[in-house]
Amino acid sequence: MLQSPCQTDADPRETELGDERMNTYSRVLRISLLSFGMLAVVSGATNATAQTVTPEETVRSVRKMLERLPYYGVFDFIVFRVDRGAVYLAGYSFEGRLKMDAEATTKRASGVDEVANKIEVLPASPNDDRIRWETFYRIYTDDFLSRYAPGGEFGVLQDLRDERHFPGMQPVGPYAIHIIVRNGRTMLLGIVQSAADRQIAEVRAREVTGVFEVENSLTVARQERSAR
Numbered sequence: 001m002l003q004s005p006c007q008t009d010a011d012p013r014e015t016e017l018g019d020e021r022m023n024t025y026s027r028v029l030r031i032s033l034l035s036f037g038m039l040a041v042v043s044g045a046t047n048a049t050a051q052t053v054t055p056e057e058t059v060r061s062v063r064k065m066l067e068r069l070p071y072y073g074v075f076d077f078i079v080f081r082v083d084r085g086a087v088y089l090a091g092y093s094f095e096g097r098l099k100m101d102a103e104a105t106t107k108r109a110s111g112v113d114e115v116a117n118k119i120e121v122l123p124a125s126p127n128d129d130r131i132r133w134e135t136f137y138r139i140y141t142d143d144f145l146s147r148y149a150p151g152g153e154f155g156v157l158q159d160l161r162d163e164r165h166f167p168g169m170q171p172v173g174p175y176a177i178h179i180i181v182r183n184g185r186t187m188l189l190g191i192v193q194s195a196a197d198r199q200i201a202e203v204r205a206r207e208v209t210g211v212f213e214v215e216n217s218l219t220v221a222r223q224e225r226s227a228r
Contacts, residue, residue: 052111053110053111054111055082055084055111057110057111058082058085058087058109058110058111058112059082061109061110061111061112062080062082062087062106062109062112063080064109065105065106065108065109066078066080066102066105066106068105069098069101069102069105071095071097071098071101072098073094073175074136074175074177074178074179075094075122075132075136075178075179075180075181076091076092076093076094076098076178077091077092077178077180077189077190078090078091078092078093078098078102078119079091080106084113085111085112085113085114086112086113086114086115086116087106087109087112087114087115087116088115088116088118089102089103089106089115089116089117089118089119090118090119091119091120092119092120092122092180092182092187093119093120093121093122094122095121096121098119099117099119099121102117102119103115103117103119122180122181122182123182123183125183127184127210128181128182128183128184130210131181131184131186131208131210131211132179132181134208134209135179135181135186135204135205135208135211136179138204138205138207138208139177139179139201139204139205140175140177142200142204144196144197144200145177145197145200145201145204148175148176148177148192148197149175149176150174150175175190176190176191176192177189177190177192177201177218178190179205183212184210184211184212184213185211185212185213185214185215186205186208186211186213186214186215187214187215187217188201188202188205188214188215188216188217188218189217189218190218190219191218191219191220191221192218192219192220192221193220193221194220194221194222195220197218197220198216198218198220201216201218202214202216202218
């Protein structure tokens with residue numbers, strides 16, 4: 001099973017409006033292995049150190065290490081899988097530094113012997129950057145979707161102002177809807193609360209000019225719980 005650094009166990013009762021934003025972005029970023037189709041099967045003996053650590057402990061340790069990455073943001077997406085002492089990383093990196101840092105920090109997690117790093121570094125492109133920021137604006141300032149931003153709509157507007165002063169950067173933090181853009185094609189990844197939110201996010205992404213294709217891989221939280 002693939003894990004995400006920000007994945008937590010969801011409580012179906014946590015749907016009160018006052019706590020909705022916190023509950024939403026605390027349950028983000030989990031997607032099935034089939035959706036990626038990029039992790040190679042790696043086998044090998046585990047050493048004595050790994051055998052003293054349970055798989056559950058390794059998952060918690062890897063997630064904790066990845067959560068500390070300072071540059072993990074809305075334009076990135078990382079998942080991982082643990083198979084005895086081997087950890088498989090997959091996903092997309094807005095810049096190469098995140099891919100290297102993710103591998104380095106995973107190697108320091110408890111019970112890890114080897115790391116297979118299949119994170120794809122997205123190509124640099126001014127047009128893709130434009131699409132990323134326009135999609136970010138349309139999704140996270142939407143009346144229904146702004147609650148998925150850690151700081152709400154105010155935080156989104158602050159990120160947009162910061163981008164004008166610090167071009168090449170991206171919004172960091174536990175954003176529920178991740179925006180992956182490659183060669184003019186947009187992919188939405190993460191977890192939302194309802195099928196309606198999933199559809200609205202896709203509509204907003206398609207409103208951006210110059211986008212060739214939008215792949216909506218967002219998962220609905222209720223479906224995610226029923227699949228467990």
